[in-house]
Amino acid sequence: MKLEELHEHLVELFPTKAENINKFFEDIVKEITLKLLNNFKLSRAKREIDEHIAGRYSGDELWLARCIVTEMFLDIYSRKISRLGLDTFPEDLLLYVMTTPYYESKKGRSKIDEEAFTRAYGMTPAEFSEILSNVSKLFSELKDPKALFDHVRGLGPKEKFVTYAYVAASVAVIKNSTALSQIENLFRISRDELYDMLDDIIQANTIEELRGKLLEYSKDERKYYAALSLSAFVLVDKVRGRDPIDKGVRIIEMVLGRSLTEERQEVAEILTKSRDVSDTSPFTRAVLGAVSVVKFFDNIRTLKDIQQAPL
Numbered sequence: 001m002k003l004e005e006l007h008e009h010l011v012e013l014f015p016t017k018a019e020n021i022n023k024f025f026e027d028i029v030k031e032i033t034l035k036l037l038n039n040f041k042l043s044r045a046k047r048e049i050d051e052h053i054a055g056r057y058s059g060d061e062l063w064l065a066r067c068i069v070t071e072m073f074l075d076i077y078s079r080k081i082s083r084l085g086l087d088t089f090p091e092d093l094l095l096y097v098m099t100t101p102y103y104e105s106k107k108g109r110s111k112i113d114e115e116a117f118t119r120a121y122g123m124t125p126a127e128f129s130e131i132l133s134n135v136s137k138l139f140s141e142l143k144d145p146k147a148l149f150d151h152v153r154g155l156g157p158k159e160k161f162v163t164y165a166y167v168a169a170s171v172a173v174i175k176n177s178t179a180l181s182q183i184e185n186l187f188r189i190s191r192d193e194l195y196d197m198l199d200d201i202i203q204a205n206t207i208e209e210l211r212g213k214l215l216e217y218s219k220d221e222r223k224y225y226a227a228l229s230l231s232a233f234v235l236v237d238k239v240r241g242r243d244p245i246d247k248g249v250r251i252i253e254m255v256l257g258r259s260l261t262e263e264r265q266e267v268a269e270i271l272t273k274s275r276d277v278s279d280t281s282p283f284t285r286a287v288l289g290a291v292s293v294v295k296f297f298d299n300i301r302t303l304k305d306i307q308q309a310p311l
Contacts, residue, residue, distance in 0.1 A: 002199050006168060009149045010067055013160045014060040024061070028053070028068045042311070046073050047101035050120035063157045066121065070161075071168040073097050078172040080311050087177050087296050090169035091136045092303040098128065098165075100307075123158045131162040139166065174198070179296035183289040186277070187226040197223065198230050210234055210255060225282040229289025231255050236297055244298065245271065248291030252283070263287050 011021060032049055039045035046069075053065040077097050081088060088096075102117040102125075103110045118124050123131070139148050145167045152163045174180070175195045184191055197217070204210040210231055217223040235251045249264045266284040269275035277285065 002196060003171065006071075006145075006164075006171060009146075009167075010064065010164055013149065013153065013164060014064040014067070014157070016061045016064050024064070025068060028065050029072070032069060032072055042073070042076065043101040046097070047116070047120070050101070051116075054120055060157075063122075063161055066161055067164045067168075070094075070097065070165045071172075074165070074169050074172040075176065077311065078169075078176040081306060081309065082176045082178055082181060084309050084311075085178060086305065086309060087179075087300050088173060088306055089300055089302070090166060090173050091132055092301075092306060093173055094132065094165055094169040095129075095303055096306050097169075099125065121161070127158065128162065131159055132166065135159075135163050135166045139170075145170070177296050178299075179289075179292045182292035183226055183229045186229070186285045186289055187222045189222055189226050193223075194226060194230070197227055198233060201227060201230050202234055204234055207235075207254065214255070221282065225286045226289065228252060228255060228283075228286040229293065232290035232293035236294055244291050244294040247294045248287050251290050251294075252287050260287060267291060 007025075016024065031052060032045075035045040035049050035052075036042075039048070049069050050066075053062065053069060057065050074093060074097050078088075078093055081093070098121065099112060099117070102113045102120070104113050105111075112125055114125055117128075121128065135148070135152075138151065139145075142148050142151070148163060148167065152159050175191065180191060180194050180198070183189070184194055189197075201210070201213050204213050214224060214227050214231070217227045232248065232251045235254060236247070239247045239250045239254070241247050241250075245264070245267055249260055249267065252263075253260050260283065263281065263284045264287070266275060266280050267287050270277050270280065270284075270288065271291075277288065
């Protein structure tokens with residue numbers, strides 16, 4: 001889901017009386033920027049912003065502000081996690097972003113400040129955990145953010161907020177993933193462009209539809225081969241096996257309808273540092289991109305791993 005679509009859903013979930021919604025967004029972003037400039041520690045900046053908006057806004061405007069702040073910090077943290085070579089689950093990223101600012105060390109143990117958390121988010125930590133668990137289960141059933149938003153439209157603000165934050169976390173995890181970073185470097189296409197392409201490609205329900213999507217990108221060679229790599233996001237569950245190289249090769253073979261013996265050998269040589277990636281064909285680079293997607297799904301980390309990372 002593109003960020004523009006995400007923001008459209010946000011305004012539908014929390015219709016505000018603000019005369020200019022863009023100005024409202026700008027004001028929140030400005031507050032976040034100022035707090036970040038004045039704080040070396042992300043978690044402290046997040047807590048100060050939470051407290052600021054809780055004291056300034058009320059009703060739907062407050063929930064709207066909470067969504068915008070959470071979305072921005074999800075993006076910031078997921079980029080930092082990706083730079084460390086890690087990827088994570090959306091629910092774990094959301095848990096980390098929302099709870100970390102409210103943990104306080106007492107007698108050698110970390111305990112969440114429930115009162116401050118509740119004041120910031122309008123719900124207790126226990127309520128948040130329960131709603132997040134329900135949203136995560138529902139999303140695994142529906143597989144579609146739009147259907148998820150339709151489902152919660154008639155529910156209360158807590159459920160709407162957690163649902164929006166969960167979808168925003170899913171966007172951040174994919175957009176800032178190590179896989180898209182690798183494909184970005186292989187084909188020199190911006191991350192935003194790649195994410196828009198992926199948003200289009202994952203709409204394909206059959207291999208024929210996927211090939212049709214690829215054909216649409218064939219006028220631009222870089223985008224075509226990048227799209228070929230991105231097809232692994234659609235087909236990663238269709239290919240069995242544990243070896244990332246084998247799975248990546250077979251995914252691209254499935255799309256092209258032919259074998260890639262030479263490319264398979266080249267990818268193996270690149271990954272063992274015996275060959276430079278610049279000395280290969282675009283098909284080999286597409287396979288490399290597909291391998292990075294396979295590894296992304298294989299290496300998604302838990303909250304425990306994130307908490308141990310030097311963020």
